[in-house]
Amino acid sequence: MPMVNLCLILVISLLPFSLVHASEEDSDGIVLAGTRLIYPSAQKEVTFGLQNESKKPFLIQAWISEDESEATPADAKVPFVIVPPLFRIEEGQRSTLRILQIPNDLPGEQESLFWLSVLAIPGQAAGSIPSPGMMELAIETRIKLIYRPVTLKGNVASAVASLEFSLDKAGRSLTVTNPSPYFVNLVSGTLTQGASRRGLVAVEAIGPGHVLSFGVDGVMDADVGIQGNVEMNYLDDGGLLRTVRLPLLAQRNIHEME
Template identity: 35%
Template sequence: MSLFYKGNYSYKWLFVLFSFFLSSFCFAGGITLDSTRIIYPQENKQITTNIRNTSDISAFLVQTWIEDAQGNKVSDFISTPPLFTSAPKNENTIRLVYAGNNLPIDRESLFYFNVKAIPSIDRNELSDKNALILSAVTRIKLFVRPKGLKITPREAIKLIQFEKIGEREIKVFNDSPYYMTLTDLYSDEKELPSMMIAPFSDVEINTPIGFDLKRLKFSSINDFGGITPLMPATLK
């Protein structure tokens, strides 16, 4: 079975059960990435990112791959090495190379970078024991950003607009060339869910009863995974 957690990271925990009994040994991931999102300048032939093994004792078999915005594995965006062993306290450099068709030059394109960590086991130590092995998949956003976009990411938040379109429905517009992730959307004590809006697009969402759009404030997530200061919503 798999469990999904939402946030700056998305985690999938894949359980391999070697017996029907509760495990006396449980292995979990010690593999971490050096960022919560990756910005790939479109003019670059390649970039690198780092993966660390924070464990003092465990080695991991690490697999890396890239998916498109729909979650499909792609072959024209390469992460190398795609499979390697990370020893305890090691830091490994991953090279990301885009070798596909031309992407839009007036807006960002979205991909996802995936890292799967499978812990090593001592078969002799586990020979007479029940075991549950956990392999963790970390999935982060990978934005391909064209050179020369007319505004900066910091300015893009000013182009977010909100419009009331029904008794409890609102529409959120992103008129910038960037993927915008909005968070901390509060109007008094009422909150809207965090959302990501593609460039030059909009989304419709339902609001709680009595939600006052005129009092809405919100933040966004910047290139470093940090949260920007709250700002009042601009109404359309």
């Protein structure tokens, strides 16, 4: 990977599941099999596929971390083992990661969230000559790995349907409560009251039993919350975008508790 007698690798953390490339001669680089991985607790192992759709080989390193901010395998202390953790994948080749769980004390009454990281370091195709001044990029992609106890009742769709929404007195913030044992991957949303319709700001995933507040792009009438509804876009287990419309809780009940 010489670049004017200098080897330079940049590591970039991306949300998309396609690992991009630095050269126009490549096609799609390393492509992962999905944007998330569900691990049923009863299974000894699960598999996750990837394919090299570029015209050069890659060195792949994969690891699992508990925190999205953990950048290296050395920081990871999780009840999982990846096989193989480091390997070379040739152009056009498919490969599979085996993820095995080891004895653990993860909670059985709710899901647990981890992050699967895949680092792709580009190599040089046999017989090719490096382009002068070309910069090679090593790309890291992280996807959610959700550990799901088999004893949980319901599913993600029922978890979304159980979400509770309430507007604050000022009409500028929407509180979301997730009473379910599932992670709900909220993406965006809209709040409607009569003829007034406002988007939600800084929408994010909500964990089991958690409470979050999203900003409202404007001001809504908090006194008529019972007449409002919230339309939320979320991702299902397969990473597909779904939409659900749920009622806004009566504000008089919220105010009585304050």
